[in-house]
Amino acid sequence: MLRYVIRRLALAIPTLWGVFTVIFVLSYLMPGDPVRAVMGESYRRADPETIARVCQRLGLDDPWYVQYVRFLGRTARGDLGDSYVLEQPVRDVIGYRFPRTLQLMAGGMLVAVAVGLPAGIVAAERQYTWIDHTLMLLALIGVAMPVFWQAILAKMFLTQDRYGVALFPVAGYGGGELIYMVLPSLVLGTHLSATIARITRSSMLEVRSQPYIVTASAKGLSRWRVVLRHQLKNALVPVVTVIGLDVGYLMGGSVVTETVFNWPGLGRAVVAAIMRRDTPVILGTLLFGSLIFVTVNLLIDLTYALVNPRIRYE
Amino acid sequence: MKGARAGIAVLAGLVLVGSCALFAGGPVGGSDVAQAASRSPMTFRYPIAADPEHLNPFRSTTVATRRIINNVYEGLVTFDPKTSQVVPELAERWEISPDGKVYTFHLRKGVRFQAAPGVTYKDREVKARDWIWSFKMFLSGDTAVSEHPEYLEAVKGAKAFTEGKAKDVEGLRALDDYTLQITLEAPNHRFLYDLVNAYVVPQEAYEQLGAQFSNHPVGTGPFVFKEWRRDDHITLVKNPDYWQKGYPKLDVLTFINVPDPNTQVFQYRQGELDVLLDAPPGQLAAVKSEFAGEYHELPGLNVRYLGFKWTAGPFKDNRALRLAFNYAINKDELWNVLMEGARYPADKGVLPPSMPAADVEGYPFDPERAKQLLAEAGYPGGKGLPEITYYYYASSATEPTHAAIQEMLRRVGIRIKLKSEDNTTYWSHIGEDEVALFLSGWSADFEDPSEVFNFLFYKGRDDTKYDNPEVDKLIDQATATTDPAKRNALYKKIHEMILADVPWVPLSYSKVFYWVKPYVHDFYVASAGTYRTPMKYVWLER
Numbered sequence: 001m002l003r004y005v006i007r008r009l010a011l012a013i014p015t016l017w018g019v020f021t022v023i024f025v026l027s028y029l030m031p032g033d034p035v036r037a038v039m040g041e042s043y044r045r046a047d048p049e050t051i052a053r054v055c056q057r058l059g060l061d062d063p064w065y066v067q068y069v070r071f072l073g074r075t076a077r078g079d080l081g082d083s084y085v086l087e088q089p090v091r092d093v094i095g096y097r098f099p100r101t102l103q104l105m106a107g108g109m110l111v112a113v114a115v116g117l118p119a120g121i122v123a124a125e126r127q128y129t130w131i132d133h134t135l136m137l138l139a140l141i142g143v144a145m146p147v148f149w150q151a152i153l154a155k156m157f158l159t160q161d162r163y164g165v166a167l168f169p170v171a172g173y174g175g176g177e178l179i180y181m182v183l184p185s186l187v188l189g190t191h192l193s194a195t196i197a198r199i200t201r202s203s204m205l206e207v208r209s210q211p212y213i214v215t216a217s218a219k220g221l222s223r224w225r226v227v228l229r230h231q232l233k234n235a236l237v238p239v240v241t242v243i244g245l246d247v248g249y250l251m252g253g254s255v256v257t258e259t260v261f262n263w264p265g266l267g268r269a270v271v272a273a274i275m276r277r278d279t280p281v282i283l284g285t286l287l288f289g290s291l292i293f294v295t296v297n298l299l300i301d302l303t304y305a306l307v308n309p310r311i312r313y314e
Numbered sequence: 315m316k317g318a319r320a321g322i323a324v325l326a327g328l329v330l331v332g333s334c335a336l337f338a339g340g341p342v343g344g345s346d347v348a349q350a351a352s353r354s355p356m357t358f359r360y361p362i363a364a365d366p367e368h369l370n371p372f373r374s375t376t377v378a379t380r381r382i383i384n385n386v387y388e389g390l391v392t393f394d395p396k397t398s399q400v401v402p403e404l405a406e407r408w409e410i411s412p413d414g415k416v417y418t419f420h421l422r423k424g425v426r427f428q429a430a431p432g433v434t435y436k437d438r439e440v441k442a443r444d445w446i447w448s449f450k451m452f453l454s455g456d457t458a459v460s461e462h463p464e465y466l467e468a469v470k471g472a473k474a475f476t477e478g479k480a481k482d483v484e485g486l487r488a489l490d491d492y493t494l495q496i497t498l499e500a501p502n503h504r505f506l507y508d509l510v511n512a513y514v515v516p517q518e519a520y521e522q523l524g525a526q527f528s529n530h531p532v533g534t535g536p537f538v539f540k541e542w543r544r545d546d547h548i549t550l551v552k553n554p555d556y557w558q559k560g561y562p563k564l565d566v567l568t569f570i571n572v573p574d575p576n577t578q579v580f581q582y583r584q585g586e587l588d589v590l591l592d593a594p595p596g597q598l599a600a601v602k603s604e605f606a607g608e609y610h611e612l613p614g615l616n617v618r619y620l621g622f623k624w625t626a627g628p629f630k631d632n633r634a635l636r637l638a639f640n641y642a643i644n645k646d647e648l649w650n651v652l653m654e655g656a657r658y659p660a661d662k663g664v665l666p667p668s669m670p671a672a673d674v675e676g677y678p679f680d681p682e683r684a685k686q687l688l689a690e691a692g693y694p695g696g697k698g699l700p701e702i703t704y705y706y707y708a709s710s711a712t713e714p715t716h717a718a719i720q721e722m723l724r725r726v727g728i729r730i731k732l733k734s735e736d737n738t739t740y741w742s743h744i745g746e747d748e749v750a751l752f753l754s755g756w757s758a759d760f761e762d763p764s765e766v767f768n769f770l771f772y773k774g775r776d777d778t779k780y781d782n783p784e785v786d787k788l789i790d791q792a793t794a795t796t797d798p799a800k801r802n803a804l805y806k807k808i809h810e811m812i813l814a815d816v817p818w819v820p821l822s823y824s825k826v827f828y829w830v831k832p833y834v835h836d837f838y839v840a841s842a843g844t845y846r847t848p849m850k851y852v853w854l855e856r
Contacts, residue, residue, distance in 0.1 A: 032738035040367070042375035042461055043741075044756075045769060050464075054457045087368035087528035096544060155580045170580045171572065173546045260574045264545035268573070277738055
């Protein structure tokens with residue numbers, strides 16, 4: 001088990017190097033002049049000498065391989081450098097935003113699991129009944145409805161003063177108070193819960209036909225005991241995989257949720273950095289995201305053993 | 315295996331506990347927005363669509379940065395909030411020598427730098443030497459220090475200092491603690507305007523705060539910086555030592571980051587914001603009618619245009635073709651009907667309407683005349699004219715106009731292909747010869763024609779590469795003319811010459827529009843836009 005973990009961690013190094021190289025190459029090949037993006041509105045007012053000095057200061061006049069080696073060397077030493085635009089070390093950009101993203105991720109995931117898992121179980125148990133059809137129709141709507149539209153609905157019907165009573169604030173981080181988390185978590189979670197419900201349902205149905213479930217029922221266990229103790233545990237592997245993959249989505253893909261709810265998360269920072277061609281922030285945040293993704297997936301793989309004892313790691 | 319499973323269980327438990335602790339820990343840094351609102355009767359909640367990049371006055375390159383630091387820093391002069399004219403700020407008055415080269419500023423006494431944690435002053439009062447230090451910082455040739463040597467480039471010896479050829483700036487002299495003398499290389503009527511953004515900065519704060527200075531502004535202004543939570547909010551509070559007694563009237567000024575215009579409307583409606591600065595595309599008319607009594611508008615300083623490449627492609631040396639485009643586009647339909655009055659149709663020339671010399675004869679919508687000109691250009695009925703690619707930057711705010719322009723041109727026989735690019739790609743690309751036709755825009759900082767002429771029609775600086783040596787000569791002459799009447803006559807002449815050359819289709823002039831709650835008073839907005847609004851006058855009646 002320990003050897004497996006060490007081997008997986010060692011494999012993460014070439015993975016991250018690969019990610020670094022792909023991101024570097026893509027940001028280098030992105031069309032558009034980075035100096036122009038970095039200087040923003042003042043570019044068109046600046047004289048050519050000022051523009052040349054900015055280019056030189058940022059090292060953008062060096063050939064690509066010099067820039068690559070410089071970035072790689074610095075990153076290998078654990079230094080992610082400074083943002084071209086924000087006058088902030090990339091470390092601080094991540095350090096400030098990651099806890100906030102994590103909060104939103106946890107909230108969204110909580111909603112997704114709390115809604116998706118029971119919905120999937122009930123739908124499987126009541127297969128082909130009106131309950132199953134209703135739940136799966138809702139799941140289809142949940143998957144298909146764009147996040148920004150869900151957000152508009154949530155803001156219209158669940159915000160303060162709507163019914164003369166204080167409900168939830170329209171948007172904002174509010175210093176991390178729980179009440180500010182409700183609407184973004186709900187919107188983010190609804191989308192994911194639909195996927196989880198559908199996967200749980202099909203996985204539960206697949207496991208139901210296994211001989212050991214028949215055996216469990218035959219020895220006289222109650223239906224719900226069979227479902228929860230025997231069937232669910234074995235059906236969880238694909239569900240846990242989906243949850244693991246969704247972590248990647250939640251890390252960067254929640255940018256729409258972050259934007260419409262004024263949430264100061266990592267996703268918005270990455271998009272802004274790409275727009276401004278802020279290479280150190282693009283590299284640093286995406287590399288950090290990859291590191292988290294690799295770690296979470298390792299944890300997920302280890303969780304398989306926990307939910308399904310037949311899985312062994314040697 | 316059992317041990318391993320236990321290990322995983324512990325690990326999973328730790329992750330769970332960690333997440334719980336994160337929630338239980340509550341605010342990561344505290345909720346100043348909520349606390350300030352409950353504590354103070356005078357808190358103004360101001361939405362910002364984009365977080366500033368930093369708050370460093372020497373390097374402020376965007377409106378997002380200036381909107382905040384305008385309240386913390388001050389210059390020798392400023393703009394009058396109602397008339398946009400240059401008026402005294404930290405200089406009580408000034409004299410200009412008859413030759414227009416020597417400016418003597420008499421400084422206001424008793425102005426003190428703001429107290430800031432971690433900063434110890436030798437002398438908090440602002441004296442002439444503080445101005446010299448600050449101006450030399452602006453003139454630094456190191457772009458890590460300053461990106462605005464142009465604010466003071468007119469000063470004698472400035473160029474040599476920026477290039478590292480001189481240790482001092484010849485034209486800057488402190489006659490005594492309260493008298494600053496600035497000598498220019500040549501007379502320059504723009505100098506006072508440029509001084510508005512050349513703030514005084516305490517050397518002690520800059521040096522003692524080090525890298526933190528960019529995120530912690532310290533000046534002399536009505537508001538003191540309190541905290542900045544990136545992409546969330548920025549809080550400024552009343553400066554208790556402010557030189558102008560009775561100001562600011564607000565206790566707390568909170569800039570709340572609201573990137574989505576839809577959310578901004580929701581928050582304004584729910585009373586979470588005191589002013590609304592934007593409306594979602596396509597909803598302007600609806601939001602205007604919902605908050606009809608709270609809506610205000612005035613002409614702004616941005617001009618949007620279709621640029622023709624002057625140096626290559628089908629428009630080069632073909633004035634009739636350029637004119638045909640001008641007559642073919644119905645600007646009134648574009649801006650008043652399609653875009654619900656979001657901007658003013660550009661019915662005159664290249665200057666925003668509030669500037670002197672803006673009143674010239676434009677090219678009206680006349681499709682028959684356009685067809686005639688197309689024939690004169692050598693393409694009767696559009697025959698022989700290749701399809702021209704029209705480049706524009708992707709923006710939901712302007713999206714509907716492009717297809718409409720395409721259709722208007724098609725009706726007179728001109729075929730264009732639409733091509734959108736992301737902002738950075740687009741701006742890097744349109745200067746190239748292959749881009750013959752493109753959408754562009756320009757925002758002037760103040761109501762002076764030099765803001766447009768000196769940057770867009772001078773020595774091929776604009777992406778059109780338009781260059782007319784005669785116009786260049788007249789622009790130089792106007793810049794050095796200190797008499798306003800004579801200068802404006804020159805600008806009128808320049809404007810007519812440019813218009814006769816037809817380097818653009820002027821499309822629209824911006825409209826500064828905003829909604830403000832009825833309990834807000836003295837929220838002054840001038841043509842430069844809401845980012846210039848001096849928040850020290852604002853007060854709330856609740």
